[in-house]
Amino acid sequence: MNRLDMKYYGNWDLFVQTVQLCLVDPGIVIVENLRSEDERDLLVLLANSLGTVSQHDVSAPDDANHQIHQIAPKETPVIDSDGFPILSTSLLAFPSHTDDYFESKPADLVMFNCVRQAEDGGTSLIAHLKLILERLDGDTIETLKQPNFPARFGLTPLLTESEAGLLIRYNRLETERGAQLLNYQLEPAQIQALDAFDAAIDAVQIQFKLRENDCIVINNSRILHGRTAITNGSNRLLRRVKIYLS
Numbered sequence: 001m002n003r004l005d006m007k008y009y010g011n012w013d014l015f016v017q018t019v020q021l022c023l024v025d026p027g028i029v030i031v032e033n034l035r036s037e038d039e040r041d042l043l044v045l046l047a048n049s050l051g052t053v054s055q056h057d058v059s060a061p062d063d064a065n066h067q068i069h070q071i072a073p074k075e076t077p078v079i080d081s082d083g084f085p086i087l088s089t090s091l092l093a094f095p096s097h098t099d100d101y102f103e104s105k106p107a108d109l110v111m112f113n114c115v116r117q118a119e120d121g122g123t124s125l126i127a128h129l130k131l132i133l134e135r136l137d138g139d140t141i142e143t144l145k146q147p148n149f150p151a152r153f154g155l156t157p158l159l160t161e162s163e164a165g166l167l168i169r170y171n172r173l174e175t176e177r178g179a180q181l182l183n184y185q186l187e188p189a190q191i192q193a194l195d196a197f198d199a200a201i202d203a204v205q206i207q208f209k210l211r212e213n214d215c216i217v218i219n220n221s222r223i224l225h226g227r228t229a230i231t232n233g234s235n236r237l238l239r240r241v242k243i244y245l246s
Contacts (some may be wrong), residue, residue, distance in 0.1 A: 001126070001208075002026070006033040006042075010031065015069030015208040016049045019217060023050075027219035028126065034215040036114055043068065047051045048239040049216075054107045054242035056100065057172060071112070071238040073122075073230045075149040082152070084177055091234075096127045096201050096226035099242060102178070103172035107242035110218045110225070112212040118236035124216070125226040127205035129168045132224075135200040141166075150186075158197075165219035172198060211240075 002022045018225060022029035044067070047053050053067045077090035079138035087094045100106035133141065138220050144159040144165075150219055151174070158175075160167045172194055186194075208218060218225055220242075230236055 001020040002029045004029060004031050006021075006031060006035075009142040009169040012049075012212065016046070019046070020050065023217060025204045027222035028128075030089040030210075031217065032211075033213050035213050042219065042238055043241060045112065046217075046230070047111060047243055050109060054244055056107070058105045058241065065129075066198055066231050067241060069240040071240050073118075075232060082177070082181060085175070091121075091230045091232055093227045093229040095131050095172065095198070096125050096205055096224040097171035097173075098169055098224055100220070101169055101174040104158045105244075106169060107220055108245040109243040110220050111215060111241045111243070112210070112218075113239040113241075114212055115210060115237040115239060116235050117233040118211060118230050120231040121228050121229040122230045122234065122236045123207050123209050125164045125205050125224075125228070125241060126205055127201045127220075127224040129222045131204040132168075132197065133166065135203055136196055140193045143189050143199065148187075149190065150182045150184040151173055151175070152178060152181060154182075155184075157235070167246060168224065169221070170197065170224060171201075184241065 004015070004018060004022070006015070009018075019029055019031065031046070034046070035058060036042055044053075054066065071088050073091045075091065075111050077085040077087070080086050094210070097107065099110045143158050145161070147157045148155050149158050156169065157169055158168065160169070175194065178184070205224075
């Protein structure tokens with residue numbers, strides 16, 4: 001995984017261009033030593049340099065900037081508008097997924113800036129779509145490309161063709177929640193495809209621990225992310241920003 005250290009970049013434009021290249025291939029980069037400097041919030045500055053910051057799904061906004069979502073575990077998780085617990089606010093493990101599954105147009109990029117890391121648990125999970133696809137057969141891929149998986153806004157494909165290859169929208173839990181909301185029955189072939197996708201994620205995903213002032217930037221249509229469970233009483237805190245490129 002690519003790592004860029006802010007300490008070695010005196011030219012901001014060159015730094016942003018390097019981040020952009022990493023987001024094309026392999027689709028992920030960790031920026032080290034991304035700290036706020038005086039009145040500048042470097043997380044916001046980088047987000048605005050990459051694209052347009054999303055206003056969606058900021059259920060626990062940062063006091064200083066309401067475009068930033070503070071992600072901190074709670075013994076009792078926050079409940080969303082449909083009555084479902086928000087896993088990112090819980091102590092539970094969060095399986096690898098892409099963000100904004102329930103949005104008709106998901107954010108293109110997601111950034112997580114580590115303020116405090118958990119002493120126990122909270123290990124990051126990353127899975128590359130390219131590696132996942134290598135473990136799936138043609139029938140499974142075709143099933144996942146069909147526009148009949150439930151989300152809040154209706155039915156959607158999980159894999160989508162693009163000029164640059166297949167893109168992913170994936171959150172198994174929210175697919176199942178979407179089925180509840182739409183009173184939709186998943187077909188056996190769909191469940192089998194979801195099970196195969198989950199097995200492929202487990203086979204290829206890597207684990208690592210974000211350090212204080214690390215900022216991970218993720219291409220949300222090519223990289224899945226998650227985390228392991230967190231011990232009760234942890235003061236882990238991440239700041240998240242989502243970005244549209246167009």
